[in-house]
Every structure is written in structure tokens, then in C-alpha cells.
Amino acid sequence: MERFITNTAKRLKKLNLPSWSKKMSCSEKKQGRNDHKVIVATIIFSSLIGTYLDLLFVSKQIYAFPARPFPQVFTINIAFTLFILPICTALFVWIMKMLPTLSKIIFIISIGLCMSISERFAEQLGWFVHSEAWHHSYSFFGYLIFLLFMWRFYRWFQ
Template sequence: MTIVKHLKDSSSQRLPKKQSPYWIKNMVNLIPSLLLASLLGTYLDLFFIGKGLYSFPIRPMSSIFSINIAFTLIGLPLVIGVFLYVCNKINFLQKVGLIIIFSLLMAVVEKLAEAVGLFVHVDGWKHLYSFYGYIIYLSVIYTFFHWSKRTLF
């Protein structure tokens, strides 16, 4: 009893709460955005493959899936997670620049994937299409992330 009374009467200050890392604190907001990114990427791949605009000659479980599920379920969410993490730390103009840089990088990575045989576009494909597509895709994902942070949780 005296210990409890002593602790209540103590004038010592409580220790400040330990701050959670970004990925724990904002996981509730991040998960829906990563799910949207993965689903949207999967459906876009299915659409473009169905239209015959590109294909994945080398992919996991090729007898089951016409898309590269490793990219849409692992690679894309990782890239988007990094993208959203950085977006959370910068101002609006820097976000615009980041979207442009990421879109350019994705178009370059597509070109490299083609060079090593992981990805094949139709002959008339211009990588500028990918660049603009990723600008739209990343803008949609960031807008959803920003909206969900303010509205859902």
C-alpha cells in the first residue's frame, strides 16, 4: 500500500510516450492504398494483355496467370509503399516532381525488362505511353491515400 501511495504522491514526471515508426503509425492508411495499387495494377495488366498490347513471357505460374503476379502482388506494393512514404514527407511541388521521376523510372525499367526478355510490347508501343500512364496511376493512388488519411481513419 505504501508503495502505491508513494507512486501516486511522487512528483516525478511520467516518461513521454514512445513514437511509433511511420510504417506502424500509418499502416491503417497505407494498407488500403497498397491494396488499391495492387488491384488496379492487376486489372490494368489484365486489360492490356487482353488487348494484346504487351505480355510477360517469363512469369511465375505461367500456366495459371497471364500476368506477372510477382510484380503486381509484391513489386508494385513495395514501390508504391516507398512512393507514399516519400510523398508524406514533401510539399506539393516536390510531389509533382516525384510523380514525374517515378513515372520516368518505371518507363525505363519497362525498357530494361524488355531487353532481358521479361516483358514484350507490341511493335508500335512507345514508352511515352507508359510514362503518361504511370503519371495517372501514381496520381490516383496518391489521391486515394491522401483522401483515406483525411476521411476514413
Template sequence: MTIAKHLKGSNLQQLQKRPFFFDIKKMVPAILLASLIGTYLDLFFVGIGMYSFPKRFLPDVFSINIVFTLIGLPLFVVFFLFMMNRINVWKKAGFIIVISLLMACAEKLAEEIGFFIHKDSWKHWFSFCGYIIFLICVYLFNRISFLSDSRKK
């Protein structure tokens, strides 16, 4: 293996090394926010009867699917933020729209499997619009916390 070194007398600026992996510690505040928002929205909508989770972990204790809000949603947010940090502004907008559409479709599939039941008055474009707002909020919160963290250094 050959390693190229910077020539001592060179006027060229050294290229900064960009790590292959990402720093998940910087995403923790956004992941926690996403889990809290997801949990409270589920509690609210289950409480008013807009939807329910017939198949869930510890059904006698929890009225919501805590596996999704505590494991699935944080993993999804890590993937989402990882991708958002690697694409330009226009692709970010398209990515948010596509992900929101896929999540609304996933809800429809979860209904067919029996993991999720919506009230008859529920429209899946509610989910689509909700996910757009949710993802924008999580991304902006991550950017703001990342910028404030970098200013402290």
C-alpha cells in the same frame, strides 16, 4: 543517455514526437488499390495483346506477372507514399514525374532482359503518362482515406 523533460511551470508548448517509422496500416487501402489497378490493367492490356510477360510465375495459370503485381508493386507503393508524405507540393509533382520516367525506363530494360514484350505500336510515353495518372490516383486515394480516418477519431 540523457532525457530532457518538460518543465512543469513552463508556458512553452511541448514538441510532439514524430515517429521515425511510418504507420503502414494507414497505407493498406492505397496499397490494395494499387495492386488491384495494376492487376486489372495488366489483364486488360495482355488480353488485347498490347504486351505480354514471357517469363512469369505459374505461366499455365496466370497470363500476367503476379510477382510484380502482388509483391513488387505494393513495395513500390509503400516507398512512394513514404516519400510523398515527407516532401512539399512542388517536390511531389517532380517526384511523380521522375518516378514515372524511371518506371517507363524500367519497362524498356525489362523488355531487353526478356521479362516484358510490347506490341510494335506501343510507345513508352504511354507508360510514362499512365504511371503519372496511376501515381496521382494512388496518392490522392491515400490522402482521402487518411483524412477520413483522422476525422473518425
């Protein structure tokens, strides 16, 4: 019987099975809660920055939002700054947390390119209008700076 137990134990060790998952410590749970708070703070911050940038650029007549909710009250598209931007910021932070450094850079550049291209489609749909002096490369670099700033804010706030 002893030989059976010894052989079985040796075979089980050779299987290299992962051990039972350990329970999370209180500090790990607290870190998880803090991460949610940091993400929420980053979302709020991005929404505020996006709102103020839109207000600034619309007042300087650099761009406008012809199709927007409550046009009598707001000069900017509040649907973007209160719904779309916060959701995209949460996704952005969630994805960035999982990427290695080089992939983070490529990811941010890709988003900048996509936003520059999507603005052209938004203009064709009548959701967005730029002044004649506007170049879509400004959007590319603007989103690069904005996303880097949001990522730095998230990392600093942690």
C-alpha cells in the same frame, strides 16, 4: 547560493535546448495506427488496380509477360502485382508524405521517367514484350496517372 541558482537558470535558458519530448496523446497514437491502415488500404488498392490493368492490356495484346511465375495459370506477372508494386507503393506513400508540393510533382515525374526507361531494359531481358503500336511515352503518362491516383486515394482515405 541564491545568486548561483539564478545565474545557472539564466544560462540554461540561453542555451535554447529542446525540452524533454512529450508523451504521445491517445489521439496521436490513434492517428498513427490509422495512417498504417490507410497505407495498407492504398497498397491493396494499388495491387488490385495494377492487376486489373495488366489483365486488360494482356487480353487486348498490348503487352505480354513471357517470363512470369506460373505461366500455365497466370497471363500476368503476379510477382510484380503482388510483391514489387505493393512494396513500391508503400515507399512511394512514405516518401510523398515528407515532401513539399513542388517536390511531390518532381518525384512523380521522375518515377514516370524511370519506369518508362526500365520497361525498355525489361524488354531487353525478355521479361516484358509490347505490341508494335506501343510507345514508351504511354508508360510515362500511365505511371503519372497511376501515381497521382494512388496519392489521391491515400489522401482521400485519411
